[in-house]
Amino acid sequence: MSALLEVRDLTKHFPVRRGWFRGAAQQVRAVDGVSFDVHAGETLALVGESGCGKTTTGRSILRLIEPTSGTVRFDNTDVLGLRGESLRRLRRHMQIVFQDPFGSLNPRLTIGAAIREGLIVHDLARGAEADTRVARLLDEVGLRAEYASRYPHEFSGGQRQRVGIARALAVEPKFIVCDEPVSALDVSVQAQVVNLLRDLQRDRGLAYLFIAHDLAVVSHMADRVAVMYLGRIVELAPRTALFATPLMPYTQALLSAVPVPEPGRVRNRILLAGDPPSPANPPSGCVFHPRCSHPAKDRECSSRVPVFEEKTAAHWVACHKVPVTMTPSSTSIPS
């Protein structure tokens, strides 16, 4: 069975100029060869810290940013090859929910009009039929139908995020990129929105690419988790395997750093030294090697780029020091 979304070797390099007169543009390798699949009805979480390339990956898939190279196939359509009308038609099936719903809603449109827009653009409904659909969508995301005539500033953060979700759902997509959808919300409201996203997924069979930095939220949302560091996926595994037995030293450090609401619990925290390096000048070999505390770290780590391979069943890691404990499978891409 082929996946709903297939991303292969996706890269996005942004040019940066150093100094005013010296030419020679440098490249920031925001996304540097990322491959993964998302299946229908599945949530793949993309986690990592600021600047790791997770947002750029999500936006490149939707072509809100034009990727530098790679392929993206959605429902057996070559997304990067589409132009004009056919791209617009595809976007009906691929939507996005942004982190900051206030920034992504037009302040001068009522939220009813904002949700309606997609229906009109994609010729799904108009007139009274569109009004009914808007009312039904608002109800589905837990808002009152009469809110349709209000403006974004009249809503709280959690309510605006519900509007953002209703707007994305209006065109009945199969796949939604959720870009930090709950990061800006208070914890009690965050829980409401996480539950809503899961209910919608169950009811509508949606697939999510769930981009987040909060690992605890991800552990509630994801079926599989991909960890990004400096533009690359360094580990990808089913949720339980990733949280119970993370293999890549970076993932181990990331998980150990999460504060847990249990006073007095003794944790073996792996403190990473320093800051992540700049993606304009990534380290040689394994991009994580300068901060890695693996006891077996050696010259290989700084000289040779590790292969992203399946180490145990369905558990993919890019690390020289994690042994392969299964018979090699035929695929080179986690699916």
Add this chain to the structure above:
Amino acid sequence: MTVPVLAVHDLRVSFATDAGLARAVDGVSFTIDAGETVGLVGESGCGKSLTALSLLRLIPPGGTFAATSRVEFAGADMFTLPDAELRAIRGHRMSMIFQEPMTALNPVLTVGDQVAEVVRVHTRASRREATGQAVAMLTRVGIPDAVERARQYPHELSGGMRQRVMIAMALVLEPSLVIADEPTTALDVTIQAQILELLRELRDRMGMAVLLITHDLGVVAEMASRVLVMYAGEIVEEAPVDALFHSPAHPYTEGLLAAVPTLDTTRGRLRTIPGTVPAPTHWPTGCRFRERCAHAWDRCAAEAPVLYQVGPAHRARCHLVQEPERRRS
């Protein structure tokens, strides 16, 4: 019995708005002992940051303190203190770490000069001595090549490094109380772990008291020995950290703890608190949480609860403390 370094009595801060009087902080009282770390938690708009600013007599324009409000710091009444004496306390004996170092730091001064300035303003140190102290402090907060870094401007540093500079500024004169307002909220989790470790280490070595304001219950569990929970301008529960996490008495605290996603979970539904926080211009009568509370009965609308004693050093603003049989399971 230790002497409190800070005592807050009936703190009230209000703002006149178009929608009416907003009672953003509404009768907050607490103390902090020397060397103690107290967590102040609550969600957006509960008044926690405003409470913190008030301790230094810093409030946004338009805000008014009630005449009955008092903040005593090391015996001095912060609200009646002459400005000169107030300035001598601020940044010296009581200092603040802000959430966003990029806006709290001066963009046109090198970070070394900014730390040195604190020393120069409050002590008789010469420029050279102040710079020396600044570099020593920048080293102490874990900034590599502090001599070089001291000559850089805030925009040249990463978020984590900027937060270290903020901490260096706040701690360079070894204050007896540090107010840390969401000190790690803007940082990535691995950098947050570094900064919390640093704060813990410096606190233990300098013996200062810390008021840690945060919305992150995980951070509180790791850092604080006592916790104050704020909701709708009031403290609704105060307890030693273990009691708060293991036997919360207020339904709001319970709801907050249950809503926090944790790592080792079996992907169950997250518990939520229904509804939203009321507006500070229209706090509900009686208990301010009753409209979102699963246990509320008629007394909750008729009578505003006070902080009832639950256990040793544990108090909660909920009638359930007096009438536990009203609790619905």
